[in-house]
Amino acid sequence: MADWIKTARGWVLRELENTEYRATQEKINARSQAVSYDREVSIGRNVKATGTKGQRKLSVCVSEFIEYMALLENVTDIRTQAYLNDFMMLLMTKGIGKASGCAHRQLFKILEAMVIEAMNSETNIIPMKNLLVCTMKSMVDESTGRIGSKSLWNRHIQTVANLSTKMEQFVLTERVEDGLPTLTDLPKECIREIMLKLSDHRDIINLGKTCSELYYVTQDSSIWQKLVQYHFSEKQMSMFIEDTEYIDSTVSVWQHLHHKCSKKFGLKKTYTDQLVICSACKTLHWMMQGHTCWSAKKDETSVYLEPVGPNELFSILFSSYELIGKSSKTVHL
Template identity: 30%
Template structure:
């Protein structure tokens, strides 16, 4: 059945010239809203001028548009009259700057619905570049970058590559400002070097001009990473880690979820080295990452092991580690929308009374599905 509208042909897209190239106007409209914490982090980053040549613009989203583009944006829309109109209104986004970061996707293509999910558009609509500065979302985004760089880099479009390198640059600025997660930045840069060195016929795939721009971005990231230096707290800061009681230090170690962090902590000073060798530390680490059935399988039905550290490494090699994120992308089953759980999204259920009646007896928690990084990439043709 053909799509019936005022014009059977596709209306096309409206594009806007920006400092970083041509961008779709609907993406710019969706990216206008930046939460207060992200704006504060952007302002903080603007102060670190010694780390590189960073332009102190107000925000990543707002610097896309000039004044003429902002004036031409839609300022008022008629209220939707049916479900399709509601979905279209939500997808276009409100023009008052209150749109929450979200991205509608096509779950299944049919004869009536033929859609294509663009990875670069999703990154911009979900405001990934500013989300890097949120400590709750940092690990999730770094995992996505890890998967893209190590497995999908040569399959990305030019626009997606540009967004990826911009996000990686934001990670470098965040690591430099926070003095944390330096090992994650080094891991991403190491994988990036390997992928570029292993490119087809000795050169990266894609436009030469585009990759010249990418290489300039990579050089900026490397200069930021080389300038990172861990600053120890001053003499006036008290108490320091060495001054904490042994019980407090043990509680700190019990909250580390990575064995590499434990091993690095053991090299810090003598108290930590002694505590890291305790069986309780490794026992609780095993119980955090693995189920009781998995632990029993490795034990072979025997009594609890005397060496939990070796048991942990056997379990890690056999089953892999559990991935835990403070916040994940969620999928709304009602409107097929990806969004950040703590921010929410403009759902079709909130605007359509018929949907509200259908979901009266439904558990609201089942309407939202957490999407791990590996599952997130499956929505796109990579």
């Protein structure tokens, strides 16, 4: 008598079910053991990045990328906030009109979470205000094509308006006299070492505006010297060396060089944590969070992590849209 068993697909013969199960397991094992180095698919929740810099492609769409890279979960991680701010600025200003409805829902959840985190932690207030202003400006601009109905976009605009109102009404909590040490209680040598870790000159300038004691520390030329040498090469600095002979005596030579070079060349962006590509398995992951490398070449000494900046990441995600736009223009011509 035939031996029947009940499965999720209905009643099947036990012998047939075992045969199908073994065949499925063999396929899964073969897939995990013989992974091609250049496969253009995602493995589990990993995102595969194929090709070389400037010609890369991802194995997932925008909404899947947002989910797999856990952008919403990383909003509360202080290490990823600067990277997420810059990436969200690109998505909400240049990519919002090209993203799908599913991606829209995810992006506005992330935007709301970023606002809540900024108010709860009382950090990144100014960057968040700038992000909301730029987002609103891009959304009311009807010169570009949009995905979705007008009523949907009106709801999105109202969401951004509500978040902007919350940020404008937010007031930082003043510190009460609790007897605990403050920054100015530290020795000047310690304060100087803290300032040497800052890569943005605006942080140093704003710190100097808080009190006269910190202002004098920010005028230390060695701080500005290290800042200039970090952001610019000797060749870039040499273009403005001659101008330092005629600068105002109240401004140090290094401050003058920083002002001139940053205006000409821009600043080098630095992130505590950012997305990187493993050279062995070609998957994207957060640098400080690590990943499980599934490549057979993971033991080679030549394996390295290649950083992917927000601009490059955005161009990879939306390169297909740009190609479609170019092809459509060619047809009309």
